Structure formats: structure tokens, C-alpha cells
Amino acid sequence: xxxxxxxxxxLITVTGKKxxxxxxxNMNHEYMSWYRQDPGLGLRQIYYSMNVEVTDKGDxxxxxxxxxxxxxxxxxxxxxxxxxxxxxxxxxSSLYGVSNQPQHFGDGTRLSIL
Amino acid sequence: xxxxxxxxxxxxxxEGAIVSLNCTYSNSAFQYFMWYRQYSRKGPELLMYTxxxxxxEDGRFTAQVDKSSKYISLFIxxxxxxxxxxxxxxxxxxxxxxxxxxxxxxxxxxx
Numbered sequence: 589x590x591x592x593x594x595x596x597x598x599l600i601t602v603t604g605k606k607x608x609x610x611x612x613x614n615m616n617h618e619y620m621s622w623y624r625q626d627p628g629l630g631l632r633q634i635y636y637s638m639n640v641e642v643t644d645k646g647d648x649x650x651x652x653x654x655x656x657x658x659x660x661x662x663x664x665x666x667x668x669x670x671x672x673x674x675x676x677x678x679x680x681s682s683l684y685g686v687s688n689q690p691q692h693f694g695d696g697t698r699l700s701i702l
Numbered sequence: 703x704x705x706x707x708x709x710x711x712x713x714x715x716x717e718g719a720i721v722s723l724n725c726t727y728s729n730s731a732f733q734y735f736m737w738y739r740q741y742s743r744k745g746p747e748l749l750m751y752t753x754x755x756x757x758x759e760d761g762r763f764t765a766q767v768d769k770s771s772k773y774i775s776l777f778i779x780x781x782x783x784x785x786x787x788x789x790x791x792x793x794x795x796x797x798x799x800x801x802x803x804x805x806x807x808x809x810x811x812x813x
Contacts, residue, residue, distance in 0.1 A: 592745075619799065621801070623803075628710075628805055629805055630706075630708070630790060630803045630804055630805035630806050631746070631790065631792075631803035631806075632803070633801050633802070633803075636799060636800065636801075638799065644799075644800075646800055646801075647800070647802065678745050678746075690747070690748035691746075693744075693745025693746050693747070694745055695743070695744060695745055696743070696744075696745060
């Protein structure tokens, strides 16, 4: 089954404790992206990757890092999480990252930073 | 001012109604437009995409783009309870893959 898998689905942690949210897709997609979703603000793009070793900032990259060492994986790293990063996070992938190709989204990771 | 604004909702309609969902945008660099549907506790899924001004129809859904007014709409005909979800407009600039989403409109279709 074609899917985007995020882990963990839920995480409660404390300020400053480094964490990584993993994202993996099994569709051989070149384009992958991370979003955060907050009430009233909708989905905002954090980082995206056009292919292995090619990443670029979205609209809200501050406080986040990503890496794309393999095509299937695109982890999101919070080096020193802060409470303003409490949010619902989605990873997505698509074949080439253009509008007529659907982005397949994972089911989300709810992060709470205390 | 946000780059993409969307009718905030929430919106409640009776089953069978015609629903109109709307977004406006401020940056004329946006050239590709999409509508995503998001069910509760799920990631968004692509409903429709369009590039040109005008209408595009797919079953009960019609996407409308007016680039001169920087305005896009999604119409749902014969709405069903299964259409109850949050609808997100999205767009990207002609020269990049940076997706910008509207904040979403929550729709409830009552049986």
C-alpha cells in the first residue's frame, strides 16, 4: 500500500530536549515536504526537498532542520524545541512536487513542548 | 496581510445544498491552484488542481479561478454528509515548489 509514515504520532517533551520526527514514503517520490498546522493559520511549509541531498526552506524554517540522505526518508529535527513549536506536523511526498500531482500526506504527528 | 486568505467558516449546510468555498490571494506570482480536503485526524488529500483562469469540473466539484481578481472558488453540488471536512486552498508560484495553503474552511453537511 502506498503510504507516508510518520513517527511518532504523539509526543510530549520538554523545552531544549532534541527530538526527531521520522518520515518515510514507499512510492519512490522525489519531492518531500514538512508542514505544521496551527488553528487559524492552516498548513505552513517548513522545509521541502526536491531530491536526495536537495533541500530548501519553506515559509517557517526557523528552529527546524531536515536532511535527505535517502530518497524514502525525510526526518524533521528540532535541535532545541521550544513551546512555540507545539503543533500538528505533517510530512508529504509527491512525484515531482508540482500542482497536478497529489501530495500524499502522512497522518500527522502531534507535538507538545512543555 | 497573509498571502492567502480563506473564508473562515465554519459552514453548516443541509444535505443536497450547493456549497461555495472561497480564497483570495495577494501575490500575482501564484500560478497553480489546488483544493485539498482534510478529514478529522487525517492528512489533507488533493481534490482538484488548476492552472488557468476559468472553471474546471470533476463530478460534483467545480474549481473556479479568476486571476485578474486573485480569487479562487470551489463549488460542491448535491453536498453529502461525507463531504463534511475542512477544505484548504493551496497555491504555488510559477518558479518554485513552495506550497502556500489557506487556513481552511470547516464544512458540515447535515443529513
